Structures are given as C-alpha cells and as structure tokens.
Amino acid sequence: MATGNIEDSEQALANSGTVPSVTTLTEWKARVQSREARVGIIGLGYVGLPLTLLFSSEGFRVTGFDVDEKKVDTLNNGASYIWRIEPEHIAAAQAKGFRATTDFKDIAEMDAVLICVPTPLTEHHAPDLSYVETTVHAIAPYVRAGQLIVLESTTYPGTTEEIVVRILTEAGAKRGVNVQIAPPEETEQIDGILVAFSPEREDPGNMITPRREIPKVVGGMDKPATEAACALYGSIFTKTVPVSSPATAEMTKLLENIYRSVNIALVNELKQLCMKMGVDIWEVVDAAATKPFGFQAFYPGPGIGGHCIPVDPFYLTWKAKEYGFTTRFIQLAGEVNEDMPVFVMRQVARALNAQGVATKGAKVLVLGVAYKADVDDLRESPSLAIIEQLQGLGCDVSYNDPFFPKVGHGRKYALNMESTPLERVSEFDCVLIATDHSAYEMETIVAEAKLVVDSRNATRHIQSPKIVRC
Structure with missing residues (x-):
C-alpha cells in the first residue's frame, strides 16, 4: 500500500485546491446533486468494482484505488476480471471519467472516499484488520476537511472509531485537520473530516435483486456525516437507512450474517439427523416453507463460503470477549458449519x-x-x-x-x-x-x-x- 511522504502529501493537498472547499452540509449535498462530487473507491474487488459502476452510471466521476497493479492495468485497458462485469461496463464508466490508479496522492482530490478492502480472519479466528489499518494510514496524509470517509468493510462494532477515526485524528493533528464530531444540535456546519460506516450488502451471483434496490444502512460519527453519506448513497440506492452511530451500522451487518449462519447450521445439523432417520431434509424444508408466517427457508450444503457468513460471526465472538461475554450460540453454529x-x-x-x-x-x-x-x-x-x-x-x-x-x-x-x-x-x-x-x-x-x-x-x-x- 502506498503511503507517500510529507512532500507528496503537501503537493497533493495543494493540488486539491482546485476542488471547492465546502463548509456546510447544504454545499456538500449540492455537489452530490450536481454530480460535481468526486468519488474515490479503495479496493476494486467484488464490492468496490460494482459500487464504482453504480456511481459511474449515475454520472459521478469515480477514481478507483487498488494496490494490485494488474487489476489497475486491466481496468484502465477497458477489460474486467469479474464475471458478469463485461468490458462494455468498464468502457461506459470510463466515458463518465472513471480511471483506476495505485497512486494514493489523488485521494486529496476526492469529495468522498469509500473503503472496500478485505477483513479476513487469522488462523486463530481473530479479526485481521491489517488491510483497513494500512489503507487508512495510506490515505491519512491526503485527507482534508470537508471530505467524507466511509468504511464499507465488514467488521466488529467499534472499528470505525477505534481504527479509522484514531488514525485520521493522529495524522491530522500534525496538519490541523480533525475528524468532525459535532454536538447533536449541530446539523449544518462542516469544519473537519466526516467519517461514517456503511456495510456492503453485495450478493455475488444475485440476478434477481438489482444492486440499487438493496437499502443502504449508514451510521456517521455525527449528524452531518450521516446526512452527507445518506445524500451520497441516496443518489445510487433507492433507499438509505440512517442509524445513530457507526457501531450500530457495524452490528447491523453482523446480525444479518449471523442470522444466516445460525439458520444454515441448524439445517446442516438436521440434515445429518434426517439422513440417519431416512427423511429427506430438502422435502422437509420445502414443506415447512409453505407456512405463510414465522418461517424462512434455509437449505443445507457442504459448508458455507464467501467473505461474510463464514467470517462475520467470529468477528463478534472475538469482540464479545472484551466484555467478558461468551457467544455460545454463535460459536456452536460456526463449529457445525465448519x-x-x-x-x-x-x-x-x-x-x-x-x-x-x-x-x-x-x-x-x-x-x-x-x-x-x-x-x-x-x-x-x-x-x-x-x-x-x-x-x-x-x-x-x-x-x-x-x-x-x-x-x-x-x-x-x-x-x-x-x-x-x-x-x-x-x-x-x-x-x-x-x-x-x-x-x-x-x-x-x-x-x-x-x-x-x-x-x-x-x-x-x-x-x-x-x-x-x-
């Protein structure tokens, strides 16, 4: 991950003077409404690249950031490395000003920076937030007051404050740039960096629900941050769901996937019992699904995959230990699925x-x-x-x-x-x-x-x- 030096950051910030400095939420929303707002997306994988295309399709000029030079070159050459994202989709985004880069100095020119990097587990089922930490350190020299920084990567409650805000605050102190945490009554003034969390809800392979129809949960460090993020996401998603804090938004994503993990574990365990009893578990689930209330069908399989369901429950289990709490139900589901x-x-x-x-x-x-x-x-x-x-x-x-x-x-x-x-x-x-x-x-x-x-x-x-x- 590029980190840059003091001279680079000073020059980049000087160049960003061409980007109008906003001091009120009304001005920020106006830039979004007029599509003058520049959007930077860090991490051009299964989450970041589709998000890039959504913003481009709505007329935003998007810059994609990634440390993988092969990905950057592929995109800048008009090609794609994700199935269902065709070269013509990339070409359409390029026509709207999209480009990809490994140079994080360009962060200074963005109005909004959305972080979509991996958050895997270590071999001991502990959160590996090194990608998030490295990314925030990389952008910290170039962020400025009036920018919106949003973490989309799935993680435990408290990450946005404990990592994103902490690193930006420490780096910004040297330049007199602070993360804005305004009192509840302040809903208009912007004099610092706006920070929020908005969990990705990407469902690879889903050809039924359009991405823009998936409601976007948003939790900011203060009301202006939440409203700015809702204004931005509201331009590409049909509905935004503002919540009271980043931690609430972080927990929301974990609940969604833990719910699925637990129910999948239930049918996986029942499958094993049904096999011994000579009962077809799939027939059982289909029959139960005819009940018009109080039941949602989940089906067994050889295990669980993807980034979210196998990982998210262990994020909360790990964090719960800080509070002397054991998530027995969640851990048992994880063991059954594994x-x-x-x-x-x-x-x-x-x-x-x-x-x-x-x-x-x-x-x-x-x-x-x-x-x-x-x-x-x-x-x-x-x-x-x-x-x-x-x-x-x-x-x-x-x-x-x-x-x-x-x-x-x-x-x-x-x-x-x-x-x-x-x-x-x-x-x-x-x-x-x-x-x-x-x-x-x-x-x-x-x-x-x-x-x-x-x-x-x-x-x-x-x-x-x-x-x-x-």
Whole structure:
C-alpha cells in the first residue's frame, strides 16, 4: 500500500485546491446533486468494482484505488476480471471519467472516499484488520476537511472509531485537520473530516435483486456525516437507512450474517439427523416453507463460503470477549458449519467403500470449487477444504469448474490444479457435486458417472442407484 511522504502529501493537498472547499452540509449535498462530487473507491474487488459502476452510471466521476497493479492495468485497458462485469461496463464508466490508479496522492482530490478492502480472519479466528489499518494510514496524509470517509468493510462494532477515526485524528493533528464530531444540535456546519460506516450488502451471483434496490444502512460519527453519506448513497440506492452511530451500522451487518449462519447450521445439523432417520431434509424444508408466517427457508450444503457468513460471526465472538461475554450460540453454529466439509468427505469415503473401492488411490472428481452456484468466487469455499480432506485420505482428486480453469494457491489453500473436462467423468470412481453450477447437465453426468455423491440436492429430479445424497 502506498503511503507517500510529507512532500507528496503537501503537493497533493495543494493540488486539491482546485476542488471547492465546502463548509456546510447544504454545499456538500449540492455537489452530490450536481454530480460535481468526486468519488474515490479503495479496493476494486467484488464490492468496490460494482459500487464504482453504480456511481459511474449515475454520472459521478469515480477514481478507483487498488494496490494490485494488474487489476489497475486491466481496468484502465477497458477489460474486467469479474464475471458478469463485461468490458462494455468498464468502457461506459470510463466515458463518465472513471480511471483506476495505485497512486494514493489523488485521494486529496476526492469529495468522498469509500473503503472496500478485505477483513479476513487469522488462523486463530481473530479479526485481521491489517488491510483497513494500512489503507487508512495510506490515505491519512491526503485527507482534508470537508471530505467524507466511509468504511464499507465488514467488521466488529467499534472499528470505525477505534481504527479509522484514531488514525485520521493522529495524522491530522500534525496538519490541523480533525475528524468532525459535532454536538447533536449541530446539523449544518462542516469544519473537519466526516467519517461514517456503511456495510456492503453485495450478493455475488444475485440476478434477481438489482444492486440499487438493496437499502443502504449508514451510521456517521455525527449528524452531518450521516446526512452527507445518506445524500451520497441516496443518489445510487433507492433507499438509505440512517442509524445513530457507526457501531450500530457495524452490528447491523453482523446480525444479518449471523442470522444466516445460525439458520444454515441448524439445517446442516438436521440434515445429518434426517439422513440417519431416512427423511429427506430438502422435502422437509420445502414443506415447512409453505407456512405463510414465522418461517424462512434455509437449505443445507457442504459448508458455507464467501467473505461474510463464514467470517462475520467470529468477528463478534472475538469482540464479545472484551466484555467478558461468551457467544455460545454463535460459536456452536460456526463449529457445525465448519465441520460440514469433513462430513461430506466421510460420505464420499462411505459411498466408495460401499462400492468396494478403497479410498486410497480412488479417483474423485469434485464438481465446482466456487463457494456457490454461478459465481467466480473462491473465498472461503467449502470445496477447497473438501478437496484437501479427500487428498488427506489418499484419494486422487481432480475438479471441474467452468469459472476456474486453474486453482493455484491462496491464504488458506495451495492446490495448484487445472480443471478437468467433463468428458472424462466416466474415468472417475466418484463424482462429488460440491457446487451446483447451472452449466452442469446433471442427467448426463449421472448417466456417465460410476458413482455420484450429491451435497447440493442438485439431482433431486433424477432417480438412480448411482446417487448418494448427503
């Protein structure tokens, strides 16, 4: 992450003199309304790049910041690295003034800076906020009074104040620039940096709900910050939801995903019981979903993936310890979900043994390494853990995924494998359906496979003695 030096920051701030300095909320809103406001987005991944396109589509001039030079070059050359974001989308944004850069000096020219960087867990399930801290340190020399700084990265309650505000305050003290925390009665004056938290609610692969229809929760350090952020986001989202503080907004995002984690853990546990009882859990859930009140359907699977659901519960569990509180319910749900790849591995081993095939040396083809259907996203994918579990049994494991011709290594995996063509299905002792991509023709796969273990209920309409559902 670029950090710059004093000379760089002074020159950048001098250059920012071309950006009109606003001193009132009315002036700030006017710049948003007229689309004169410059928007900077840090982190051009699954959250930041779609957000960039939304702002560009509404006429804002957006600058994208990222430390990955390959991403920056790709975007500036009019190409994309995220499926469903096409080159024509990038070209349309460029026509509205979009460009990408690794140079953080340009932060000084922005009216609003939105931080969309990763917030993963360490191997001990503790929050890793190094990306947030490094980013705020990088922009701190260039921020100025009248700017709005918003953290979108999912995190525990208190992060915005404890990290973003603290770093900006410490850096700003040297230049006489402070984070504004106005008294409740002050709703108009702007004489410092406005800071807010607004959690991303990105749902990769969702083709039903338009991004702009997802309400945007906003919590500022004071009323002007909240109103400024609502004005900005209100220009691209149909509805904004102001809350009383950044911590409230931070907790809101955690509640949303913990709710999902707990309910997924419930059906994952019930699935294991139902298998022993000879009951179809998917049929049970579908039947329960006919109740018009008091029930929301969640479905079991081989584990949970994506950045949010596997990570967010542990953020709150970690923070709760500061208050001497143990989140037993949340931790139990996390344990159930994390154990699912092992459960699936055991079902594959059992199915192979039932066919008289030893696990050691058995050829297993895993269908799908993305964490859910029809996305090009490997983050926290249970498929990666399943592959490693099967390899640990001595299986000869291959995979197929239309979105990933190759899988190298990441923070938690080092597979270094290439996708196997589906034409070779018949060569394998077992085919495991780990991700139910719509591109998979299940009837053909079942017909050609020797054994199919289905962890997604993808073969629910197919009757065959080859299928083992788990």
